[in-house]
Amino acid sequence: xxxxxxxxxxxxxKGIAMGAADVVPGVSGGxxxxxxxxxxxxIGTISNLDYGFFKLWKQEGLSSSWKHYNLSFLTALFIGIAxxxxxxxxxxxxxxxxxxxxxxxxxxxxxxxxxxxIGKQISRWQIVTIASLIVAAxxxxxxxxxxxxxxxxxxxxxxxxxxxAIIAMILPGVxxxxxLLILGAYQTFIDIxxxxxKGLTSLDGELLWSAFSRLGIIAIGAIAGxxxxxxxxxxMFTHHKNITLAILTGFMIGxxxxxxxxxxxxxWRENSEGLSVPLVEKSISPLQFNGEAHIVWVIGFMLIGxxxxxxxxxxxxxxxx
Numbered sequence: 001x002x003x004x005x006x007x008x009x010x011x012x013x014k015g016i017a018m019g020a021a022d023v024v025p026g027v028s029g030g031x032x033x034x035x036x037x038x039x040x041x042x043i044g045t046i047s048n049l050d051y052g053f054f055k056l057w058k059q060e061g062l063s064s065s066w067k068h069y070n071l072s073f074l075t076a077l078f079i080g081i082a083x084x085x086x087x088x089x090x091x092x093x094x095x096x097x098x099x100x101x102x103x104x105x106x107x108x109x110x111x112x113x114x115x116x117x118i119g120k121q122i123s124r125w126q127i128v129t130i131a132s133l134i135v136a137a138x139x140x141x142x143x144x145x146x147x148x149x150x151x152x153x154x155x156x157x158x159x160x161x162x163x164x165a166i167i168a169m170i171l172p173g174v175x176x177x178x179x180l181l182i183l184g185a186y187q188t189f190i191d192i193x194x195x196x197x198k199g200l201t202s203l204d205g206e207l208l209w210s211a212f213s214r215l216g217i218i219a220i221g222a223i224a225g226x227x228x229x230x231x232x233x234x235x236m237f238t239h240h241k242n243i244t245l246a247i248l249t250g251f252m253i254g255x256x257x258x259x260x261x262x263x264x265x266x267x268w269r270e271n272s273e274g275l276s277v278p279l280v281e282k283s284i285s286p287l288q289f290n291g292e293a294h295i296v297w298v299i300g301f302m303l304i305g306x307x308x309x310x311x312x313x314x315x316x317x318x319x320x321x
Contacts, residue, residue, distance in 0.1 A: 008076040014038055015080020022081065023088045023177055024110065029081070032312075045070045056105070074230070076210075086200075089193035096187060104261040105298040109305025111178065111252055111259055117313050119249045122242050132243050132249035140254025143182060153188055155217050161185040162221025182255050189218070261298050262289045 003011075014036040018029040033039040049069060057065040066072065094105040122129060165179040180186040192214050199207030236244045260283040267280045286293040 003072070008072065009033065011038070011073060011076040012080035012083075015077040017080075018077070019081035019084025020088060022091065023085050024107070030178075038077070041070075041073065045074055048268040086193055086197045087289045089190050089313075090197065093190050093194055096190070101261045101294055101298050102301045104259055105301035106305040108256065108259040108261060109302035109307075110309055111256060111305075113306040113309030115249055115252045117309060118245055118252070120247045122249070123289075124242055126242070129242050129246045131212040133246040133253075136250030137254040138250075140182070140251045144252075144255060144258040155214070158188070158214055158217045159221040161189075162218035163225040164221075165218075166222040166225035178252075178255070182258055182320070257283055262293065264288070264290070316317055 013201070017036065018032045021032045022029040023104065033042050053065050053069050056068055092103070161180055161183050164183065165176045176190075177186060180189050187272045192211050195207055196211035196215065199211055262284050263281040265281050286295050286298070
């Protein structure tokens with residue numbers, strides 16, 4: 001497919017929209033790709049990538065191999081995604097520190113609407129479907145109560161998070177940021193992205209190495225997870241779609257405890273910057289919250305997040321018609 005510079009600029013803009021979705025728990029970049037009309041090309045291009053790229057490069061040259069594997073498309077798209085993620089990381093970190101109630105309320109609304117969006121796609125409710133939803137919801141809820149098995153700054157834990165978060169790329173309706181949030185590594189990931197941005201803008205080699213090395217660990221885990229789980233998950237979604245959707249729905253229902261805005265800190269940990277950050281938190285009533293609860297504003301941000309997903313669903317449905 002021959003494309004002009006303008007075409008690649010448009011692809012990068014779509015990548016920016018996907019990056020914005022990927023960095024926000026509850027919104028799937030795959031949904032944005034579908035709405036913008038590049039989902040099939042994206043999945044097809046990624047699926048075709050293999051070691052044959054290097055063989056063709058050796059036989060016919062880099063240009064031929066590059067065109068055969070449609071890498072200009074991927075490059076333009078990933079540039080847009082990277083720009084968006086790095087830009088939003090700073091904003092989200094600021095909100096986490098200064099306006100956490102409103103940020104988590106927005107995320108709560110996003111995931112709550114996603115539960116209805118995915119649940120509606122279950123075409124037939126059977127005992128096994130209901131049981132799958134309940135088990136997934138209980139399991140997810142228990143995960144939100146548990147203390148992380150390791151510090152989110154631990155390299156082995158980052159490898160594990162990348163390994164699990166790749167599920168978001170394979171299955172529709174789940175964002176990688178959401179998986180990282182449940183695993184307790186979302187803030188760490190945002191911090192790594194901000195470290196990378198600072199390193200790039202200040203040309204600080206130490207910061208760049210620290211950020212790239214940890215992102216590389218997450219990437220290695222993601223590649224390993226993709227190799228191991230991709231066929232199994234795709235088979236599950238193809239042959240047991242309702243059960244798979246029920247598991248996803250239950251997983252999100254249980255996770256709402258993690259996203260509940262009003263929290264009480266049970267224990268703290270020290271992050272890589274030497275700052276004390278919450279390790280284990282407990283959901284509480286807004287009436288028990290230590291500080292201004294902002295109940296009306298929090299509900300308002302929940303509603304904004306909820307309506308955003310409904311709007312994306314409407315656009316996607318119009319796209320299918």
